[in-house]
Amino acid sequence: MISENAKIGKNVKMGNDIHIGEYCVIEDNVTLESHSYIDSNTIIRKNVHLGKGAFVGSHCIIGEYLMDFCVDRREQGYSLIIGDDALIRSGTVIYTDSEIGRGFQTGHNVTVREKSQIGNYVSIGTLSDVQGNCQIGNYVRIHSNVFIAPLTKIDNFVWIYPHVVLTNDPTPPSTQFAGVRVHLFAVIASGAIIMPGLNIGQDSLVSAGAVVTHPVEAYTAVAGNPARPICDIRKIKNHFSGEQAYPWRNEFKRYMPWIDSNFASWCNNLSFDEKVAYGLDTVDLGFMLEGEE
Amino acid sequence: MISENAKIGKNVKMGNDIHIGEYCVIEDNVTLESHSYIDSNTIIRKNVHLGKGAFVGSHCIIGEYLMDFCVDRREQGYSLIIGDDALIRSGTVIYTDSEIGRGFQTGHNVTVREKSQIGNYVSIGTLSDVQGNCQIGNYVRIHSNVFIAPLTKIDNFVWIYPHVVLTNDPTPPSTQFAGVRVHLFAVIASGAIIMPGLNIGQDSLVSAGAVVTHPVEAYTAVAGNPARPICDIRKIKNHFSGEQAYPWRNEFKRYMPWIDSNFASWCNNLSFDEKVAYGLDTVDLGFMLEGEE
């Protein structure tokens, strides 16, 4: 159902089963695929392509203007593509000139700026601020109020918890930036701050409140201000069960592509091309050598 | 005055002296009691009951959908009850399926998710993110940009300052959570991070920037990363007067039910049932034994 109180632009293409709420503004050249729900008071700007089954909450701006429009008020013809099954909660602002994969989710009042390359099944929590010009892989889970500076690169299967800050300016203010690189399966816990340009290694664990000033090695847990290595993650026990808690991929399935099996089986069934696509072709996952699963 | 540009649903019950601003959406089965002011561009969803004298700023969503609606777009009949004299500032999102007491206040762009049980005279500051499935007592003052994870339990008369993070996952990511428990009169200062499942003791003081990895004893101040006990709170002097600053309840009245008298007198005049209701029946408040006031 399309509200009579919505303002629909020219050349808007809609699939079937579309809901557009009260006081929405759908600008020209927008494509809404089938089964999409656009809640009241939301704005979808020019040249946005939203995949099937999208849910967009109220007070969102999808395809927000870049700075150039604010200055000269001329449309530049940028576009924004968001894959199928997006769930974008209220107040979220996604700039144009980005590309975002399938199954994208946001909390409330999230900001995603331009030139963000975001993979499939990524979740970005309430208030998080992705400053654009960055790469985020697949199955990355970013919780509330995380700050992601430009030039950040986040691999697949990374978890970032509330109030984490990924910086990029080694000597602020300056004009040369160095983004943080977060490797496969890494976990950055609440309130941690990562200094510019650092590698956060595969399967590492940055503890809550850590201020990370040196690269973090693979399979290493760090903590403190400044952060120091505290142990191998494989020594950390689950608080409740007393069993080995990390690598988490062997214990945890929710949201992950191995939800119906386990990581080792899922991984062993991947084709080589799939392994490459997931970034799993060249890494030491431990369990294959050691039979962990 | 009800704007002609507002969209009012079916079976909306309104008391007298109601203001509904421009471009509001009031959905079906909403109850607005007398003397309520709903500012422009705000959405009140189905089955919301707002008590007398409510002020709801612009761009709010009161009674926001849970995840299930985003997935299957079917109303489940949840409801939200907010007590009298609420002051909900602009951009606040309160999910349905919660219950909130009298005198509730929020800053701007606050999020309160489902299954939050919130007492009377609670204030939640700008940008704070209450993740739901939690309990917050009476006279709790939460400042700006605080993160409250599910399963948190906060007693009466607790103060939480800006950018505090209360976590709940001991080995992230996992599937078993342990909420923080904050006891009566505790104060958590700016930017502190509390590890999952910890007790923050009655009348304790967590200093700004503390990363709390162990339980905090009653009447104890902690500081640092990791946080360590630094002194008994009763040794801390007021910066200006040089007098004993804590327990704060003996010195501070604003917003509190003892505003017209003092804590000791107010407490002594409570009936046993009232003491039970405030959680004051079984605790050692010091002053009664020692004659402090």
Place this chain on the structure above:
Amino acid sequence: MISENAKIGKNVKMGNDIHIGEYCVIEDNVTLESHSYIDSNTIIRKNVHLGKGAFVGSHCIIGEYLMDFCVDRREQGYSLIIGDDALIRSGTVIYTDSEIGRGFQTGHNVTVREKSQIGNYVSIGTLSDVQGNCQIGNYVRIHSNVFIAPLTKIDNFVWIYPHVVLTNDPTPPSTQFAGVRVHLFAVIASGAIIMPGLNIGQDSLVSAGAVVTHPVEAYTAVAGNPARPICDIRKIKNHFSGEQAYPWRNEFKRYMPWIDSNFASWCNNLSFDEKVAYGLDTVDLGFMLEGEE
């Protein structure tokens, strides 16, 4: 172009070339100077004066009510003045009863409360929360999600990075506050927390994640929790070039009034009155004695 779906009050004065988007509310006695662009769903309240060339994004509230209106719903006749060339991004809330200079910029969902005195060419990033009753100088750059307590005083040419917290209550909760004072050219890096009433000295550098419990001397870098002096800022090298990185004013021009020359030349060409206006008349800038530039 003024949308037919916008609600325009009485005695609204508009210059030429004004755009007002869909579902906007422009209340009585608003002045919009020439070449202003007000995007859809935005509210401009009574007695707001917006200078020439303003761009105001969607879902903003400019001239927001103070607490007194929320309580008694009577207009008090406050006003808000914002200088020319403002760029106010979506979701920003600026209270009435403040004065803001030229070239003001905000990110998304910024809050600026009442009695904020803000100079020229100030930028305040996404989600930042300026709690009002504070002074912010000229050419101050505040990044995302910074908390600025009442009574804060920030001099000209100061940089504050994401998630910094400037506090004001020495023994929370209390009724006597002490604001932080940040001096000329100081830099406060991401996630730092500054205790109440402290001086952050001219040209000092507070490192990311520092918890500052003592005053910071001029030209001093501090780090840690609690923060301790680590070196003279003039010893810090640029990460990429290996050259001296601080004082940053000798190396960095973007956004600054010396953008077309360099700091030393620009400063030498100022009249005495201009030096006074910039606060540069009584400070030791080093380079004049040492010939640095």
